[in-house]
Amino acid sequence: MWFLCVFYHRLLDFRKPEVEALAELFGEEIAENESLQWRLPEHHHNDTPFHFVQLSSEEIARNIAKRSILVKGMYELWGEGTCYEELKDSILSYPDSRKLPFLTSDSTFRISVETFGRGLTFEEQKDRIQSLTYIPFEGRVNLKNPDHNFFLMEMIESEENNGLQPILQRRIFFGREVGFADRKLLPTFQLKSRTYLGPTAMDAEMAFLMANQAKATSGKLVYDPFVGTGSILVSAAQFGAMTMGADIDIRVVRDGRGPDCNVWSNFKQYGLPMPVALLRMDNNLPPWRSGLKEIFDAIICDPPYGVRAGGRKSGGRKILRGTVDPYTVPDDKRTDHIPSTGAYSLVECVHDLLHLAARMLVMKGRLVFFFPVLRDETGGEVKFPEHPCFKLVAVSEQILSSRYSRVLLTMVKVEPYSEEIKEAARLMHLEFRENHLKWLEDGNIHSSVFKPIDSSQIHTDPKAFKDPKPKYRGKYV
Amino acid sequence: MRLITHNMLSCNIKGVTNGFPLRIEAGNVIEKEVDFNPDFIRHMFAKLEWKALVEGARSMGYAELPEDSPDAAVLESDESFLKKLHHALLELHLEEGALVCPKTGRKFPVNKGIPNMLLHEDEV
Numbered sequence: 001m002w003f004l005c006v007f008y009h010r011l012l013d014f015r016k017p018e019v020e021a022l023a024e025l026f027g028e029e030i031a032e033n034e035s036l037q038w039r040l041p042e043h044h045h046n047d048t049p050f051h052f053v054q055l056s057s058e059e060i061a062r063n064i065a066k067r068s069i070l071v072k073g074m075y076e077l078w079g080e081g082t083c084y085e086e087l088k089d090s091i092l093s094y095p096d097s098r099k100l101p102f103l104t105s106d107s108t109f110r111i112s113v114e115t116f117g118r119g120l121t122f123e124e125q126k127d128r129i130q131s132l133t134y135i136p137f138e139g140r141v142n143l144k145n146p147d148h149n150f151f152l153m154e155m156i157e158s159e160e161n162n163g164l165q166p167i168l169q170r171r172i173f174f175g176r177e178v179g180f181a182d183r184k185l186l187p188t189f190q191l192k193s194r195t196y197l198g199p200t201a202m203d204a205e206m207a208f209l210m211a212n213q214a215k216a217t218s219g220k221l222v223y224d225p226f227v228g229t230g231s232i233l234v235s236a237a238q239f240g241a242m243t244m245g246a247d248i249d250i251r252v253v254r255d256g257r258g259p260d261c262n263v264w265s266n267f268k269q270y271g272l273p274m275p276v277a278l279l280r281m282d283n284n285l286p287p288w289r290s291g292l293k294e295i296f297d298a299i300i301c302d303p304p305y306g307v308r309a310g311g312r313k314s315g316g317r318k319i320l321r322g323t324v325d326p327y328t329v330p331d332d333k334r335t336d337h338i339p340s341t342g343a344y345s346l347v348e349c350v351h352d353l354l355h356l357a358a359r360m361l362v363m364k365g366r367l368v369f370f371f372p373v374l375r376d377e378t379g380g381e382v383k384f385p386e387h388p389c390f391k392l393v394a395v396s397e398q399i400l401s402s403r404y405s406r407v408l409l410t411m412v413k414v415e416p417y418s419e420e421i422k423e424a425a426r427l428m429h430l431e432f433r434e435n436h437l438k439w440l441e442d443g444n445i446h447s448s449v450f451k452p453i454d455s456s457q458i459h460t461d462p463k464a465f466k467d468p469k470p471k472y473r474g475k476y477v
Numbered sequence: 478m479r480l481i482t483h484n485m486l487s488c489n490i491k492g493v494t495n496g497f498p499l500r501i502e503a504g505n506v507i508e509k510e511v512d513f514n515p516d517f518i519r520h521m522f523a524k525l526e527w528k529a530l531v532e533g534a535r536s537m538g539y540a541e542l543p544e545d546s547p548d549a550a551v552l553e554s555d556e557s558f559l560k561k562l563h564h565a566l567l568e569l570h571l572e573e574g575a576l577v578c579p580k581t582g583r584k585f586p587v588n589k590g591i592p593n594m595l596l597h598e599d600e601v
Contacts, residue, residue, distance in 0.1 A: 219516035242517055244482075254591040273512060276567065277482035281594040285601065289487035289497040295524050314601050328599045339597050 002039070003061045004075040004175050006153070007049045011209070015070045017394035017410065018212050019053065021366075025215040026063040028056060041080065043169040049116070050153075050173070052077075058178050065179025067239070069186070069208045075151060075175030084131055087172045091135060102176055103135070108142035110149055117156035128152055132174070149177035188270070189238070191231070195265045196256050198229040202302055206398075207235035210300050213394065213410045214368045216241040220297035221276070225283050225356060228252055230263040230275065232300050237272040241298075246279040248312050248341060253278050283352045284313040284344065293417060294362045303349050305372040305406070306446045311344035346372070347436050350385045351429045358389040358425065359417045367411045373397075374404050382407075385432055388424045389415045403449050478576075478592050481566040483533050484525055486592070488578035488585070490600040496578050498529035499585065501536040504574035511567045518563050519552050534565045541565075 007015045020036050030036065039052040049072075055061050061074040078099060079091030102109075111132065113125040120128075129152070139147070153173045189204040191197060202210070210232060216222050218240030224232050227245025229252065237243050245263075247253045256262025267274050281287055304311040320342040350371065357367040367390065373382050384392065384407070394410035415421060488496025527546035534542055541561050551558055575584040576592060583600070586593050 219514060219520065221517070221521075242514075248595070250591070250593060250595075254589050274509075277479060278591050279482065279594060280591055282596070285489055285596060287486050287489045287594040289485060289526070290495075291526070292485050292524070295485070295521075314596055315598065337597060339595050 001056070001058070002052050002054050002077070003178060004077045004173060005051045005053045006072045006075070007051070008070050008072050009049045011070060011205075011396070011398065012047055013396035013398070014209055014408065016051075017396055018068055018070055018209060019064055020394070021213050021215055021410070022064045022068055023055060023060060025212075025217060026060045028060050041171055041173075043171070050155075050171075062179035066182055067212065068181060069205055069212065071179075072181055073151070073177055074179040075173070076178050077173060077175045079174045081172055082170055084128075084172065087174060088131075088134060091174055099135070102148045103138050105138040107139040107147040108145075109137060109139050110141060110143050110146040111152060112149065113152045113154070115154045115156055128154070149180075151175055151177055185238075189234070194231070195269045196229050196261045196263065197231075198252060200302065200304075201229045201231040202235075204231075204235065207232050208238075210368050210408065211235040211239050211241075213408065214298035214300045214366045216298060216300070221295065222298045222300060223296040223360070224301045225299065225353065226301045226303055227263070227278065229256075230266050232302065233275055234266055234270065234272065236298075236300060237267060237275075238270065242273070243275045244277045244279075244296075245275055246281050246283070248280065248282050250280045250338075253280055282314045282341075283349070283356065286356065288360070293359050294365075296360050296365060297362055298366045298368065299353075299357050299361060300368045301353070302370045303346070303353060304344075305370075306346055310446075311346065311349045312341035313344040313348075314339060315342050347385075347429075347433045351433075354385060354387040354390070354429075355422070355425065357411075358387055358413065358421065361413045363413055363416065365413050367409075367413070369409055370406045371409055372404055372406045375399070375402065383432065383435055384409055386428055387411075388421050388428065389413050389417060401449070478571045478587050478590055479567055480530060480533050480537070480569060481521065482592070483571075483576070484530055486576065486594065488580065488583060489594075490578065490581060490583060490596060493578065493580050496580055498526065498533065498579070499576035500579060501533050501571065502575040502577055502584070503537050503571060504587075505572040506537045506574075507570050507572055508568055509570055511563070513560065513563050515556070515559055515563075518559050518566070521566065522549075522552060522562065530565065534569065537569045537571060539565055539569055 005019065016036075016038065020030075023036055024030055028036070037054040039054075040046065040048065041050050041052070044050060055064075058076070065071050065074040076098070078094045079087050079089075081087035081090050111129050113120065113128050132152070151174070153175075155169070155171050185208065186204055189208075191201060191203055194201070211222075214222065214236070216236040216239045220241045222233065222236040222241045222243050224230075224243070224245040227233060227247045228249075230243075230245060233243040233245055245253070253263060256265070263278060264274060350369075353369065354367075357365075361367060371384060384395070386392070390411040391414045392409060392411050394408070396408045397405050398408070399405040483499065483501065486497075486499060488499060490496070525546075531542050531544060534540070542565055547558065570590055571587050572590050574587045576587065577584050
């Protein structure tokens, strides 16, 4: 069955992958290497909030809309057109067998008018509703809590575009609401009111998106190897998953900012079950027992890119470089000794993450993580880290500044881990590292993000200096 | 730290090959109630090292688990067994104490429920 899926107009790259992941979670049968079928309304550009998607049942559509962050609603389309006459013809030709059951005299209904592009006065809204008298509504109107909710959605072309490409032409849709979003979720979990925050706490909207990409749900075990303040695990726990996290920095994980301001308090704030475990460990030298494998259903994380928080691993700076031999801590100082840590590059960090995921994820388990990319002027193709155990199923870009963005990668484990695969992965990693260092100036993201603008450009013509990438709102937000 | 975590950890000091299971030195053990989710417990059962679990539970003061790992059939039929397993895995907490490597005797401290598995510079 085709449904009209109306999205919130933000984070454009994230919209469809979220629906695809949730469809799979709620039981939609999708064949290997296939995805959901999507269709655009006539004359609409891919960035439009309106998309048609094929799903096998209303129940799946309802469940997706309820849990999704970016879907505003799912509708069964009764008619569409570029003007009200076309709309009338379209609705009249829609089969009665699909309409009459929802128009019965013992039911209640409401018609809402929504416009995109311009507001309508109350009078104008009333006129539009009155124009639908050819539909035989027999039930009573109930504005608060109707059995059936009908939506008349009209796109009105507007002169100002805010630099947006024209994504829609005037089009009118009329449909029956099948599913709608939970609007209380984000206001409840917003970071503004979170008990314990850190500089890199994931914002609530994005954390929920990541949890949806990972298909977190009751009975599953979700792991975050860079847990920090636990912001990602909170969202996974809200969707019912059991959570577990680790971090190399013990102060963040164990102490927080006090007995009432730590990772546990974040979970307590929302009445969520506490994480199953929090550990202090180094992902570069993990303490897993050798037989352990295929234990996590999903790994969701935000590895340190080196811009606002750098990664660390065991071994002091001088030891890793070989300047100094590893020293032995005298016995009396051992208990409180905090081992020194050295720089841990993004590439090495991601390699360890892929290795951990390859071994510890169950088959078909998902690895969801952010990877930073420089927004290249030359527009060369960006290469993402790969691993023979994984299939990349979604790539969603979130622009952070004119210089760089981060991409949410969703990978599914399709091959079991073995020693042969470990070797193949190591070679893939070496190749990736070489290419990565080539296009990354100075070999690290931090300097590329914070380097000053080339002063010669400013002197010649300040007005002519333009951001090489067009400022397209959709992907920024 | 719960027993489910203890069942996953080993000593990874350079040169140590079989650092599992870590011996539990229980300083302060408390019991915290956790909602019972039978699907989760069944799912985890397949990944456990049973002997290590039984011994670990004993060190924390819980001796109700059977010595030998039961058949999978027991999981489906016997809810009281699942509840015991749930209690052992998720409701027993080591707040303060240490995990001791069976080979070298090196202690990994557990403070405020969080085990510190970081190695010192000469163990890497």
